[in-house]
Amino acid sequence: MEVVQLLVSGLANGCVYGLIALGFVLIYKATEQVNFAQGDFMMLGAFVCLGLTNAHYMGLPFWIAAPLAIAIMAVLGYLLDFFVLRHLFGQSQTAVVILTIALGFVIRFIAGAIWSHEPQTLESPLAIGDFNLGGVVLGMADIAVIVVTVLLTYFLYQFFQRTKLGLAMQAASQNQMAAYFMGIPVKRVQGMIWGLSGAVAAVAGILFASKGAIDPNAGLLGIKAFAAAVIGGFGSLPGALMGGLIVGVIEPFASRYFPAGYSQIAPYTLLLLVLVFRPNGLFSQVRIKKV
Numbered sequence: 001m002e003v004v005q006l007l008v009s010g011l012a013n014g015c016v017y018g019l020i021a022l023g024f025v026l027i028y029k030a031t032e033q034v035n036f037a038q039g040d041f042m043m044l045g046a047f048v049c050l051g052l053t054n055a056h057y058m059g060l061p062f063w064i065a066a067p068l069a070i071a072i073m074a075v076l077g078y079l080l081d082f083f084v085l086r087h088l089f090g091q092s093q094t095a096v097v098i099l100t101i102a103l104g105f106v107i108r109f110i111a112g113a114i115w116s117h118e119p120q121t122l123e124s125p126l127a128i129g130d131f132n133l134g135g136v137v138l139g140m141a142d143i144a145v146i147v148v149t150v151l152l153t154y155f156l157y158q159f160f161q162r163t164k165l166g167l168a169m170q171a172a173s174q175n176q177m178a179a180y181f182m183g184i185p186v187k188r189v190q191g192m193i194w195g196l197s198g199a200v201a202a203v204a205g206i207l208f209a210s211k212g213a214i215d216p217n218a219g220l221l222g223i224k225a226f227a228a229a230v231i232g233g234f235g236s237l238p239g240a241l242m243g244g245l246i247v248g249v250i251e252p253f254a255s256r257y258f259p260a261g262y263s264q265i266a267p268y269t270l271l272l273l274v275l276v277f278r279p280n281g282l283f284s285q286v287r288i289k290k291v
Contacts, residue, residue, distance in 0.1 A: 014248020039222015
């Protein structure tokens with residue numbers, strides 16, 4: 001039963017990593033850029049929902065505040081692309097990486113200035129209690145994280161594979177000039193994918209905050225999520241989820257059965273092994289570029 005409990009706990013944490021990793025993959029699939037502020041987007045989405053929901057802030061009902069927070073983060077993602085990233089059009093990938101790393105510091109500072117740097121708890125109806133199934137304790141928040149993550153991953157996978165907009169996003173990432181000549185509004189498409197990534201980050205943040213206290217440094221979870229995205233395959237949406245689950249499961253088992261501190265380096269040890277023996281990721285989708 002202990003093994004099952006560790007597995008369930010790891011899956012719930014892994015789903016949060018997977019959702020953040022989805023944001024990395026979404027942007028990469030559409031723009032071939034890497035947003036190292038994705039974890040901070042997750043943290044900001046959680047605090048926006050907290051500010052709208054908690055009684056000592058605005059006190060809105062959770063089921064109104066959560067969609068509103070997701071919409072706000074989607075708009076912020078789009079505006080970030082519109083006002084900042086489009087000015088880097090044609091620049092090297094290094095410029096985008098440096099910009100998003102700096103943006104992460106700015107977001108953490110702003111969140112701390114508005115909501116303080118002390119841990120706070122989201123007043124979420126998802127944290128209503130635990131279920132005991134044969135000795136295995138399942139938190140309602142954990143169940144919600146797992147269910148929402150699976151459904152969202154399926155929706156996004158179908159979106160990229162079966163919709164014209166999803167295919168246009170992939171075409172724009174593979175060859176922007178060719179996509180432009182085919183009639184695809186490349187800049188608008190890229191703005192939409194940054195908005196979608198912001199919305200996904202907000203979902204991850206709300207679910208993460210429903211599991212426990214959150215503070216501005218929670219944005220650093222993006223580092224583990226980036227490792228999860230690389231482990232799963234940096235161009236694969238299912239791979240991002242599977243990478244997050246793998247990282248999430250490794251941590252509690254390493255913490256339980258290995259000396260103190262090993263749980264912190266276990267995900268990165270796996271990352272090194274994957275990069276050495278399978279550089280494209282465990283669930284990579286290697287395809288010939290075409291438009």
